[in-house]
Amino acid sequence: METTDYRPRKRVRISKKKLAKYNKGEGIDLRENSTRIKNEVIKQKLKKKEVVFNKTVKDTARTELLLTGDYGCLEADCGEVTIQYKQKQIVDNVDITAAAKCFTLNLEFGPYYINYTRNGRHLVLGGRKGHVAALDWVTKKLACEINVMESIHDVSWLHIETMFAVAQKDWVFIYDNQGIELHCLKQMYKVTRLEFLPYHFLLASGSKEGYLAWLDVSIGKFVNSFNSKVGKIAVMTQNPSNAVLCVGDTKGVVSMWSPNSKDPLAKMLCHTQTVAACAVHPYGTYMATSCLDRSVKIWDIRQLAGPMHSYYVRAPVQHLSYSQTGQLAMAMGNVVEVYRSSTDEMKPYMRHRADWTVTSMQFCPYEDILGIGSTRGVSSLLIPGSGEPNFDGLESNPFQTKSQRCEAEVKALLDKIQPELICLDPVAIAEVDTPTFKNKIEATKNLLYLKPKNIDFKPRRTKAKGKGGTAKVVKTKKILKELSRKETIDMLRQTDSPSDTRKTEPQKNYGILNRFLPKSNKKATR
Amino acid sequence: MVMSTGYLEELDDTEKDVSESHSKLLEAVSQLDKGRRVKKAERSEPTLEVSEFHLVKSGICDRDAVHVHDLAKTLGQKSHHHEITKNLQAIKRKIQVLPKPLEKPAADRIKRIVGFKNTKQELKKWNAIITRNRTAESLHFPLKQSSIKLDSSTEFVKRFRLQSDLEKELAALEPQKDNIEEKSDEFSLTLKEIIMKRKEAARIRAQQSYREAKAHRQNKIKSKKFHRVQRKEKIKLQLKEFEELQKTNPEAALEKLDQLDKTRAEERMTLRHKNTGKWAKSKQIRAKYDKETRKELAQQLSVGRELTQKFKKSNDSEEEDVGDDMPMQFLASDKENPWIGNVKTESEIDEFVKSYRKYWDDQNKKLEGQNINSKITTENKKINNPLKDMQPSILNGTDAHVNTNSFEIQNNEKIQEAINLNKPTISLMDSSSRGNNTTNNRQPLETKSCKEYLTKANVKSVKNKSYKKIIKNDMLDNNLIQSNKKIKLPKIGTNNVIATSSWNVESIENINTENFKNSNVSNSEKINKLFDFMEEKIQDRIKFKLERITQNYEEIKTNKKRKSKNIEFKDDNFDGLEIQAKKQKPILDLGLNENACKNNLEVNTELEKIKQIKQHNTSFVDNRSNTSKVEIDPNKYINIKPKHLNTDLPIDITGGDDVLDDSEDEEERRNIVSEAFADDDVVEEFRKEKEEEVKKAQPKDIDLTLPGWGNWGGKNIKVSKRKKRRFILKMPKDLPRRDENKGDVIIFEEDNPKIKEHQVNELPYPFSSVKDYEASIRMPIGRNFVSENSHRKLIEPSVKTHMGKVIEPMNEDILVKKNDKENRKFIPRRINKEQKMKRIKTIKRIKTNKQAIK
Structure with missing residues (x-):
């Protein structure tokens, strides 16, 4: 290297794609002819701020350099497919540490429910017949093992690995990692599903009678609790990007709930029959739902649109789980299949035939592991390329020491998000409340001797972004489509009027039993 | 000089004579001039000295003034006066008359x-x-910082010098200094001095204690007189000081005056003077015997007490809502607590003030009455009365003002509400236009529904010829709207109208027939009559048209081929239709009406084509119809085609072959169940729910009509149209929804009041557009989101100060450009492409020049 070269060190160029990933959209309008900021000094200041923002974007894009790990995957030889590899084959071919992660526990106490901590280090398992165990599953060090002498319906870790919640026969109990009962939550009655919202410190539960409840575990206060009126809540997951609960019901509807309103925020008709399982991608982009009619659908949950993909499988899928890298695991009976998403379809990746029917399933974060709870035990499967290889120590650290844990807990408490902010749009807080603002401006307009402010109310985010037009255009299109459809119907009817006029014979009405009539008859009766 | 005096006397004598006659003459002349009787004012002042500075008679201009040369004339050219004249001339030459000084304001x-x-x-x-x-993004105070730059090692070493030989020798010569420090003497003072010092200290202490005791004693003295005297003395002293200050230092004097005023005001503010005023004292004297005055006094005192009462905030209720049950209980107990309860809330105080005003009003009236009846008033009262009168009047005025204001505000609010309600209609033009669209959309549908009905009625008569039918359809389109209108008009509120304006084509037929069945005979008869009438009309028209068209047709036939004929045909039809389209104006939007006509035309032509095709090949039409029917399936618009995944089949673990059979059975059962519930109208139900939700979310019209207001009241009285128009606030019909184009998704769009509390609802200063403000807060600043460096940069405070360092104001040193070479940074020279090109060009040019020279 030449020492005489004084030129500033050239930094590595950042690809536009990466920049776009971290870019936060267009900045303040400071162009000479269109800016709305009059004061020159402030304009200068804002310009400097914009420069800092741009630099920040670049810096953040540069930090990707530090993400050294990359997830791998199975690659099949010629004439083979990855789906044919058995767990045993994989275990034989991987290093010993990875092989040690694949294990099976044969347990007695009924169907098992499992839950991993957010850093993927600890596992809690609860058997229907009262068996609860918490362990560091990597070292296989058992933290506690108890039998609560009641039926268990779900288990969930709280924000740290020293506390977990167990939904028992009547109430929800909180235990510490030594198995000591810390709390008994009698307001959560006959709970079937538990979810922990880590950033809000909320323990959410769905009950047999359809009650949803949110408990703030940091202050021990119930945020809200009400009847969702969807019947028994058997399917409930959280959307990690906005902390909204997705509840699937028997009518095929997935409804999204926040603790702030007793009505759902949104409802999606996903299937025509009971929703059997529901899983949301960790980035909050996709939602996978399955139904008893053997269909699996993938939805765009940000737009609340879809289905993006619709599949029919050969047996109804009972459990779904997304991994951090976007792999989707489906459990049907005792078969577990993992799918990878390629360009515009899902490709089968792994297949595993468990010994017993799978009753719960979760990908372990930051590990290439899929944990399954079955009727007779718990096992963890190696799914190469399923875990995020780079962990963020400030976010969740799998190798956390005790002091780090304490520190992280305090920090997390300081960064706690209030439950009022749970809504469909997670960045709503960064937006101006335009209606109230408009009202305020209107009020000032009525005041004499007060010059009304000239304010541009146009929001930064337009609603119909990327659609190539506003809702109006879409609507007119829709109207036109409908018009043309009606017209064709009319036209055809007129051409076929003699054939159409033949009378349909009145069918006998069986009331509710009509549904059991053959299809052709049914249409006529309707 | 004697000569001169004699000359003067002579002059005087002659002048006197002259002046007398002259004045007489003047008088005579002035007598002639009657216009000016009043003489101009003259100012004259008898002076002994003749000087230019003395007042002269006004009206006499400058030429009468005595100038120096006039006086000097007498000097003449005489030799002994020569010097004086010379001097005078010199002065005259030298003299430069200063211009008149400007007036002070102008000069200033x-x-x-x-x-x-x-x-x-x-x-x-x-x-x-x-x-x-x-x-600057951030400033570090103090701004002028000494450079922390460390010297390079070579520089540092330069400071040390090797000793020269001479120096070494000198150092050797010089005796080594003792490095022992001199011990400081512990007893620096002599005994006497110490004693003296002590005595001094004791004296001072004693004096201090005396003074303290005196002050204490004086403070303890209860005599008011004593204090008054003292205070007066003090004030006098202060005044004296002030006067002195006024002479010496006016600014300080002003400050002092301010201070004095302030102390006085503070004094007045204290509660000491609650009952020491003249008015209060007189009242006190009379209070012994007079009940009224006692009351007044008490009132006054209570006023003072109330006004000095501390406020208690009344937003407890919110806290209660937010808080737990426990604090609520505490609050309840607090309320029972008499000690805390004593504190009055704002509303109570307001109430009190109101009552106070009322009291003053009464008092005022009474006083007025008293004034009229009896003039027995003390001087105090005389002084006080006007004051009192003033006060309540002002209060009254303000009160009334406030009242009117509040009234106005209420009105404003109402109007504002109204405006707000109306506003969406104005602002959301697109939505209203959308509404139009939908209504327009509906109307063709209506016409269709009726059209169908009528076609059935008219099928026999019309179906014979194709072009005839086309015309008929067109005609029907237009006429049916009219007919619809006719039906609507007589029977507003009956079922028929609802039926005609509903959506579904098939259902309308049903409903129509049902209605015909259900409705009264008279109604159906009427309708039948109407329809019959319409039919006749239509048929007449058709006949008329037919004739025209057949004429056209024949003409066209003779002229052109069949293809071109069709086109012509279209145009002709269109011409014919245009006339009728005019009739529709009141009902339909014109633009879309034309569209509809065109559509119809197109459809009709298509229809004809289809029919032609049908004539040739019926099966083809059937196929086509089938395919189009498949297209109509709404599921196709929503669903993408499901793919089949070849998954593994789970095996039931329970056991052997017989169980397998069972599972098959189970599968079958499941299939049956699934088939049974497959079309269980979940979709329909959901859509209905969505529709309901949409309806619920739509704001409803607000009816502000007061029944019987400005009209006859009672049962079965219709609200007039004018009133409807004026008092029913109409809401925009089609507000855009987020789930509008999303298919089977309902998004409940109630605005979340909880998040609104956290949102910004006012733009801070430099921003006047929402977009800009939102852009300014777009970047996350936490260290979880951005790199550490950027995080630090983003959260850097705009001003930093160093603790304990004096921040001095800027001086002019900062302006001086320091050209220290060390601070200059190396600026890399970057050659732009353009510059490079230029350079290359110049080089080339030089080369070419050289070549030319060669």
């Missing part, structure tokens, strides 16, 4: 202007630095 103004200019120029030099500091 000029001074100010010049001063301003200069200062401005002077201050300009700071501009650069100030703008730099203002726009």
Whole structure:
């Protein structure tokens, strides 16, 4: 290297794609002819701020350099497919540490429910017949093992690995990692599903009678609790990007709930029959739902649109789980299949035939592991390329020491998000409340001797972004489509009027039993 | 001099004579002039000295003034006066008359202007630095920092010097200094001095204690007189000081005056003078015997008490809502607590003030009455009365003012509401237009529904010829709207209308027939009549048209081929239709009406084509119809085609073959169940729910009509149209929804009041557009989101100060450009492409020149 070269060190160029990933959209309008900021000094200041923002974007894009790990995957030889590899084959071919992660526990106490901590280090398992165990599953060090002498319906870790919640026969109990009962939550009655919202410190539960409840575990206060009126809540997951609960019901509807309103925020008709399982991608982009009619659908949950993909499988899928890298695991009976998403379809990746029917399933974060709870035990499967290889120590650290844990807990408490902010749009807080603002401006307009402010109310985010037009255009299109459809119907009817006029014979009405009539008859009766 | 006096006397005598006659003459002349009777005012002052500075008679101009040369004339050219005349002339030459000084304000103004200019120029030099500091992202105070730069090692070493030989020798010569420090003497003072000092200290202490005791004693004295005297003395002293100050230092005097005023005001503010005023004292005297005055006094005292009462905030209720049950209980107990309960809330105080005003009003009236009846008033009262009168009147005025204000505000609110309600209709033009669209959309549908009905009625008559039918359809389209209208008009509110305006084509037929069945005979008869009438009309028209068209047709036939014929045909039809389209104006939007006509035309032509095809090949039409029917399936618009995944089949673990059979059975059962519930109208139900939700979310029209207001009241009285128009606030019909184009998704769009509390609802200063403000807060600043460096940069405070360092104001040193070479940074030279090109060009040019020279 030449020492005489004084030129500033050239930094590595950042690809536009990466920049776009971290870019936060267009900045303040400071162009000479269109800016709305009059004061020159402030304009200068804002310009400097914009420069800092741009630099920040670049810096953040540069930090990707530090993400050294990359997830791998199975690659099949010629004439083979990855789906044919058995767990045993994989275990034989991987290093010993990875092989040690694949294990099976044969347990007695009924169907098992499992839950991993957010850093993927600890596992809690609860058997229907009262068996609860918490362990560091990597070292296989058992933290506690108890039998609560009641039926268990779900288990969930709280924000740290020293506390977990167990939904028992009547109430929800909180235990510490030594198995000591810390709390008994009698307001959560006959709970079937538990979810922990880590950033809000909320323990959410769905009950047999359809009650949803949110408990703030940091202050021990119930945020809200009400009847969702969807019947028994058997399917409930959280959307990690906005902390909204997705509840699937028997009518095929997935409804999204926040603790702030007793009505759902949104409802999606996903299937025509009971929703059997529901899983949301960790980035909050996709939602996978399955139904008893053997269909699996993938939805765009940000737009609340879809289905993006619709599949029919050969047996109804009972459990779904997304991994951090976007792999989707489906459990049907005792078969577990993992799918990878390629360009515009899902490709089968792994297949595993468990010994017993799978009753719960979760990908372990930051590990290439899929944990399954079955009727007779718990096992963890190696799914190469399923875990995020780079962990963020400030976010969740799998190798956390005790002091780090304490520190992280305090920090997390300081960064706690209030439950009022749970809504469909997670960045709503960064937006101006335009209606109230408009009202305020209107009020000032009525005041004499007060010059009304000239304010541009146009929001930064337009609603119909990327659609190539506003809702109006879409609507007119829709109207036109409908018009043309009606017209064709009319036209055809007129051409076929003699054939159409033949009378349909009145069918006998069986009331509710009509549904059991053959299809052709049914249409006529309707 | 004697000569001169004699001359003067002579002159005087002659002048006197002259002046007398002259004055007489003047008088006579002035007598002639009757217009001016009043003489101009003259000022004269008898003076002994003749001087230009003395007042002269006005009206006499400058030429009468005595000038120096007049006086000097007498000197003449005489030799002994020569010097004087010379001097005079010299002075005359030298003299430069100063211009008249400007008036003071003008002079001041000029001074100010010049001063301003200069200062401005002077201050300009700071501009650069100030703008730099203002726009700086962060400033570190003190701004002028000594450079922390460390010297390079070579520089540092340079400071040390090797000793020369001479120096070494000198050092050797010099005796080594003892490095022992001199011990400081512990007893620096002599005994006597110490004693003296002690005595001094004791004296001072004693004096201090005396003074303290005296002050204490004086403070303890209860005599008011004593204090008054003292205070007066003090005030006198202060006044004296003030006067002295006024002479010596007027600014300080002003400050002092301010201070004095302030102390007085503070004194008045204290509660000491609650009952020491003249009015209060007189009342006190009379209070012994008079009940009224006692009351008044008590009232006054209570006023004072109330006004000095501390406020208690009344927003407890919110806290209660937010808080737990426990604090609520505490609060309840607090309320019972008499000690805390004593504190009055704002509303109570308001109430009290109101009552106080009322009291003053009454009092005022009474006093007035008293004034009229009896004039027995003390001086105090005389003084006080006007004051009192003033006060309540002012209060009254303000009260009334407030009242009117509040009334106005209420009105305003109402109007504002109304405006707000109306506003969406104005602002959301697109939505209203959308509404139009939908209504337009509906109307063709209506016509269709009726059209169908009528076609059935008219099928026999019309179906014979194709073009005839086309016309008929067109006609029907237009006429049916009219007919619809006719039906609507007589029977508003009956079922028929609802039926005609509903959506579904098939259902309408049903409903129509049902209605015909259900409705009264008279109604159906009427309708039948109407329809019959319409039919006749239509048929007449058709006949008329037919004739026309057949004429056209024949003409066209003779002229052109069949293809071109069709086109012509279209046009002709269109011509014919246009006339009828005019009739529709009141019902339909014209633009879309035409569209509909066109559509119809197209459809009709298509229809014809289809029919032609049908004539040739019926099966083809069937196929086509089938395919189009498949297209109509709404599921196709929503669903994408499901793919089949070849998954593994789970095996039931329970056991052997017989169980397998069972599972098959189970599968079958499941299939049956699934088939049974497959079309269980979940979709329909959901859509209905969505529709309901949409309806619920739509704001409803607000009816502000007051029944019987300005009209007859009672049962079965219709609200007039005017009233409907005026008092029913209409809401925009089709507000855009987020789930509009999303298919089977309902998004409940109630605005979340909880998140609104956290959202910004007012733009901070430099921003006047929402977009800009939102852009300014777009970047996350936490260290979880951005790199550490950027995080630090983003959260850097705009001003940093170092603790314990004196921040001195800027001085002019900052303006001086320091050209220390060390601070200069290396600026890399970058050659732009253009510059490069230029350079290359010049080089080339030079080369070419050289070549040319060669």
